[in-house]
Amino acid sequence: MDDLNNIKLNKEDFEFVQLEENIKDEKFQGEAIGFFKDAMLRFRKNKASIVAAWVIIFIVFMAIFGPAMNEYTYKQQHVEWALLPPRVKGLEKIGIFDGTKVMEIRKENLEGKYKGTVVKIVEEYDKEYNGVKVPMVKAQVNMYKLKGAEDVYFWLGTDSIGRDMWTRLWRGARVSLAIGILAVLINMVIGVVYGSISGYYGGWVDMIMQRITEIIGGIPSLVLIILFVMYIGSGIVPFILSMILTGWIGMSRMIRAQFYKFKGQEYVLASRTMGAKDRTLIFRHILPNAIGPIITQATLAIPGAIFTESFLSYLGLGIGAPEPSIGVLLSEGQKVLLEYPHLTLFPAIIISVLMLSFNLFGNGLRDAFDPTLRGQE
Secondary structure, three states: OHHHHHOOOOHHHOOOOOOOOOOOOOOOOOOOOOHHHHHHHHHHOOHHHHHHHHHHHHHHHHHHHHHHOOOOOOOOOOHHHOOOOOEOOOHHHHOOOEOEEEEEEEHHHHHOOOOOOEEEEEEEEEEEEOOEEEEEEEEEEEHHHHOOOOOOOOOOOEOOOOOEHHHHHHHHHHHHHHHHHHHHHHHHHHHHHHHHHHHHHOHHHHHHHHHHHHHHHOOOHHHHHHHHHHHHOOOHHHHHHHHOOOOOHHHHHHHHHHHHHHOOOHHHHHHHHOOOOHHHHHHHHHHHHHHHHHHHHHHHHHHHHHHHHHHHHHOOOOOOOOOOOHHHHHHHHHOOOOOOOHHHHHHHHHHHHHHHHHHHHHHHHHHHHOHHHOOOO
16 A cells, blocks of 8 residues: 555656547437337338238228129129139130139030030049949039130139129128228227226226226127127128127227326326316327327227128128128138139138238337337337
C-alpha cells in the first residue's frame, strides 16, 4: 500500500483521445412509423401468409363470379345427363378432364349399348355369375357420347340429378364463406361490447357478467347449435343465429383481458382526471389498443365457423335444398364416393385449402400485431 502511495503521476504520462476531433453522440435518423404500418411491414415478410392471403382472395373472387362463368345455374336440372364426369374443352385432347370413365361392362355390350362410346379397352377377363363365366371388359367409356351430350361441357361434371357441379361448387363456397364471415362479424361485435363493459367496470359488474358467460359457455356449443337448428329450421339466417349463441364468448374474454391490461395505464388515468367520459375512455383510449388481437382472433375464427357449417350440413342439419354449401356438396358426394369421386373431391379440396389459408393468414396477422416484435426485422 505504501508503494502505491509513493507512485508519482506526471501530466506527460497521459494523452487526450481524439484531441483534434469533436466528441459527439451518434445521430440516428429514420422515419417514424405507426403501429399498423410497422405491423404490415412485418406481415409482408411472412411469405406463407402472403400466399395464403392471395389464395383467399382468389377463392372469394371465384365464389362471387364463378357461378356466372358458364351457362348453367346452380339449381338447373338435367336428369338425362346425371353423374357426368368433368369435361373441359381443350384439356380433353390431352386426356385430362375428357369426360371418360373406366367402367366394367359385359363384352357382348360393346356392340350394343356401348357401341361407339368406348375409347380404350383397359382389360379383358372372365367373371363368374351363378357358376357361369361371363366375358367382361374394363373399358374407358366416353360418358358424354353414351348419354347423347357430345356437344356439352360440364367443367366439373354433374351431380345425381344433372346439376352443374362448377356452378354449385362456387355457389356453395359463397354460401359457406358468407355464413362464416357474417357469424364471426356478429360474434366480434357482441364480444367486443360485452368484454369492454366487463373489463372496464370490473367489480360486481364483471363478476355477474362472467358468471353469465360461464353458464352459457358450460353448454356444449355443438349440441346447442344442433338443437337450435332443429327447433328453428334450416336456412342461412337460422344457421347464423345458431352460431352466435356461444361464438362471442372467446372474443369477450380476450377483450376483457385487454381492458384489465390497459385501463390502469397513465394516459387513461390522465384522461379520466381531465373529465373524459366512460364511453370516450372505452372506445377512444383503451379499445384501439386491442385492434390487433381483435383482427387476429376474428380471422382465426372464420375457418372454425366455415367448418361448423360444413359439418352440420354434412349431417343434414344445414342449408336446405336446393341451396348448396360446401357441407351439402360433401354430403351428396359421399353417397356415390366410390363410383363418382369427383363429386366429393372438389368440395373437399376447396374446404381444405380454405382452412389452411385462413389459419396461415391468421398466424401471420398474429405475429405482425405482436407488440413484442415491434421494430424488429
